[in-house]
Amino acid sequence: MTSLPLVFDAPKRGLPPRHLVDLSAEERQAAVVELGERPFRARQLSNHYFGRLTVDPEAMTDIPAASRERLVGELMPRLFTEVRALTCDEGATRKALLRAHDGTLVESVLMRYPDRATVCVSSQAGCGMACPFCATGQGGLTRNLSTAEIVEQVRLAAAAARDGRLGGGPVRLSNVVLMGMGEPLANYRRVIAAVHRICDPAPAGLGISQRSVTVSTVGLVPAIHKLADEGLAVTLAVSLHTPDDELRDTLVPVNTRWKVAEVLAAARHYAERTGRRVSIEYALIRDINDQPWRADLLGQLLHQYLGALVHVNVIPLNPTPGSQWDASPKPVEREFVRRVNAAGVPCTVRDTRGQEIAAACGQLAAQG
Structure with missing residues (x-):
């Protein structure tokens, strides 16, 4: 490779x-x-x-x-201008394309569920991790976002939810996931500062519970260990996508530096220090990473490293322009989930939102 x-x-x-x-x-x-x-x-x-x-x-x-x-x-200099907002899922999903002061484009996605309202925010403009199935990764990295730019996406989403710009009427923003554009732990200092602003009570911050904030990573091992020692109670989400190093070297190129065992050991350190269950993200790709033996290996490794402090989110692959890959058939998906559960590891399929407006996982490309 x-x-x-x-x-x-x-x-x-x-x-x-x-x-x-x-x-x-x-x-x-x-x-x-x-x-x-x-x-x-x-x-x-x-x-x-x-x-x-x-x-x-x-x-x-x-x-x-x-x-x-x-x-x-x-x-309070103006941080973003909203270029456009697209909605789908009967108004329950709203994607905002935002232009920064220097012309940089980023996207955030606001989603309403029966029991919560969640915003997915970006930590970088673009991404340098180069995962081949992700539109953001294929676009490359433009720059880090500032602490204020990360938090501003949350403020804008909270105001949109409060003002009834989601289907179903006004609602309070309750959850924040740093799973939009970029690798959050590659912009570590600003992301940690942003988490404090998001979670500290007003007037120091937005007052959202740390337990309602998720920080994702493709597996930057030293940064995971550092995050474990921050004294935060946020959820760590690890984008694993396959349990074997041979394939992960290709799907998640950072694996050439930190192998699966190192990533899972760091995740265990996080779980032990915080008592928080780690979320494992797994984009299921037809004939690439959906084989029964990979499901068995995934369950075995997660049971070994994380025990009860883990949950697997299977994500049906979302289509991106020019990609030769596709989502796994539903019977294959169901068998994969069954096998991981059989290993004693909770595993569910994530509700896919926003595909038709390119707002789903891996689709954010911030095109003007």
Whole structure:
């Protein structure tokens, strides 16, 4: 197989100017003082952003009119312009194409379920992991997103859900998955800061439970170990896609650096440190990784490494332009799930959303 470059940190080109969300509470106070304002203005701004989900200075009536424009201009610069929004699934799925200040395009997907509303957000523009069945990976990496750009996707989704832009009427955003464009653990520092902003109570953050946040990875082993020691209670999702190194070297090129056993050992470390069940993501591809023996090996390895602290999400492969691969037939899918369950490992098929608007797993390509 041709050697592929593995990019773990993108250049800083294109990052937006300083934003309130990038700053700690102390830094926010210092920033407003620099602008000639009293320190408590930082809390007021934070309440508007995180509590009221607004960046509109006209709505900030508790701040003197003479100060609003300057404070918002300096500490809440516009991060994204919504290029378009597409909906499907009777309005329950909404994909937003967002243009950053430098023209970079990213996508996020808001989904309504009977018991929750979830947003899937991007951590990078593009992705450097080069997985051949994923449209994002085939497009390459443009740049990392800033902490504020990651959180802004969540704020925009929370406002859209609250304002009834999903089918079924207004709803509160309850879950966040960092499973959109990019490899979250390749943008580690900003992703961890974003998780804190998403989960800290207002006015420090959006107040979403850590247990309702999922961080995905294709298997950056040192970063998984580091995440285990952060003291967070988020769910770790590992995109495994096959239990054997020979095939995974091709499907997930980072496997040439960290093999399946190392990835699963890191996942075990995460589970042991946090007590959280690890989610194993498995895109099922016809005649590629759907053989019964692979199901048996997957169940065996997960039982060995993770015991009860694991759940497998089988994802029917979503079509991407130019791909020669297809989803496995339903009988093959059912047999695969049966065999993993028979090994004592919980395994279910993920509800596929947004295929017709290219909003499903592996389809995000951010085309203008």
